[in-house]
Amino acid sequence: MPPVFGVLFDGIAYGMLLFLMSVGLSVTLGMMNFVNLAHCSFAMLGGYVTVTLMNALGWPFFATLPVAFIAGAVASIVLERLFFRRFYNSNELNQCLLTIGIVFVSIAAAAYIYGTDQQPMQLPPYLQGSIHFRGLDLAVYRLFLIAAAALITIVLVVTLEWTRFGAQVRAAVNNQRMARGLGIDVDTLFGFTFALGGGLAGLGGALAIAMLGLDPSFALTYLIYVLIVVSVGGLGSIAGSFAAAMLLGVADMAGEYYIPALSSVLIYLVMLVMIMWRPSGLFGRR
């Protein structure tokens, strides 16, 4: 079997991770136009929570995942109440600066507590190894990753499409002023959405350790990827984010496999062309 399927498989697993880490940012950006560059710090927090619980307290891997979600959600809601909500009407430069400041602080704090080394993590034995399928080696963890992310995506889509909360969120993304006019409490709604996005990022960070590693520069390295997903996919569009994350994941893996010397150049080039071609994203409306 040609390696193209292996690359595709790894790319999809990677894309799923990117989607989990970026979907929250996409929705909050579409809703409030708030440029939150600290989004990947929530993912990093989730990762460190999982590592600490597993290595220091001996928790099983699966038990740490909900805690990582809650940690991301709580951190994001606290930051939102303390800082972000004062800047909704500010210009994007101030929002960028504020959140870059938070990124810097989070990176330094992680380096202070955990050092700058990669964090070791031992997956449970049933998630290690790989399955042979028609001459193809499929890593069990990546299969699990794809299944878990697909499940979360379905839950997310169902929530947003078929619940009252989801309808309110879509209304607020579509037209914030009109939604307010109809009596939707956009501020509270936004708090919940923000927490949900931060929680998903935390979960994504926890799931990412075994595939991408975890060190303090995580918050900045993957921020770039998350921003690419959001801006290529279009603000507030879940389908767009999903498509962009898959595209980016597969393209990055393929680039690393076929032309390792130029892969990152290629990624940035593709991103620039995409933004210039469709400034509002693949599925964007604005």
Add this chain to the structure above:
Amino acid sequence: MTSDSIAAAARETAPAGARDFLRGQIRWRWSEIVFWLATLLPFVLAPDYLVLASQVAISALFALSLDLILGFSGIVSLGHAAYFGVGAYTAGLISVWGWGEPLTGLVVAGIAAGLVGYVTSFVIARFRHLALIMITLGFGLLLQEAANSAGWLTGGFNGLQGIHTWPLLGKFEFDLYGYTAYAYALAGLFLIFLVARRIIHSPFGLALRGIRENGARMPAIGAPTHSHIRTIYTIAAIIAGIAGAMLTQSTETVSLEALGFQRSADVLVMLILGGTGKLYGGIIGAVVYMVARDQFAGLNPQYWYFWIGLLLIAVVMFLPNGILGGLELLAESAKAQWAKSKWAKTP
């Protein structure tokens, strides 16, 4: 804030016309003359710190270039180090290839950075908001990765080896103590500052501020917004390239760090700290930032960024116009107090 003060100043001078308004703006103030005389003090007071002083002057020049586009024209850039890096590598490369004369090196580096800036400005002028931020960020990262991949040209991760700068004007050697380096950097900063000051106080500069305040309305009154943005962006790229070349020439090294995201973020912090759209903001910010970093040099850079992060949050939350903006507020309230007390005394 700034638009209000401009409007207020314009009202005061309105009967005399726009020309006199601009003339009033460009008049040299005493504080400015004192400031530039004070930049000579390091030669006398702190000869041990001249190397640091030269780095401060170079950073100030870089921050001034960012101020032209961000502070005066409202073009947010997270990748301004790209032009700094192009200048730095151009100066390094022509030195490696056997021509180490510093002044011609500056000119060539400025032209190279300006060319790159001119080409990119066509894209920059078309976008605003998030798309613009992403494009500048992506372009900076793209250039950094390209420089990393092109190891045969740039030395890749190890930086460019074998740079030697000839003595300035054939006489003054770039020594370890930094006399020549500081004099060189300061002279460059001052001359380019004069140019920037002239640009800002010209009708073209006023048009730029108009674009910053309301980009949609400027075309309606007949201002060619896109070509204005292209012009100022190219000028800013040239200045950034010259700053980069100066750093290469005075330290005789250049590495990937010259065009990294960190440098783009650093210069943004300096400018925000000092105050945007004020000409002196970048310079004050560079002095404070670089001196503070020198004082904390023992700190692991990771921890240094903790304080930078806190500082950014604090400045954005409490001091939106930077140090200079804060000082202006203080001066205004002091003036108001003084006026009030004078009223109280007169019977």
